[in-house]
Amino acid sequence: MDKNSKGGEEYLFKIMLIGDSMVGKSNLLSRFARNESNDNSKATIGVKFQTQVVENDGKEVQVQMES
Numbered sequence: 001m002d003k004n005s006k007g008g009e010e011y012l013f014k015i016m017l018i019g020d021s022m023v024g025k026s027n028l029l030s031r032f033a034r035n036e037s038n039d040n041s042k043a044t045i046g047v048k049f050q051t052q053v054v055e056n057d058g059k060e061v062q063v064q065m066e067s
Contacts, residue, residue: 010060017067025067032065 017025026044030036033050048067053060 010062012062012064014064015066017065029065029067032063 017028019025021043026048027037027041029048029050030038033052044067049064051062051064053062055061
């Protein structure tokens with residue numbers, strides 16, 4: 001944990017989504033990071049990676065998600 005410029009603690013969480021093909025892992029990732037979803041998406045080949053920074057109780061929390 002490092003102090004950020006605002007004086008609060010900075011937290012980093014890394015989350016890996018695993019599961020069967022075509023169950024919505026990439027759509028869940030898109031919804032979390034960009035608030036988007038595509039009902040007509042095709043199977044993802046490879047790994048998708050998104051980062052989102054949220055604030056909780058005045059502390060910066062960075063979430064990295066892979067699917």
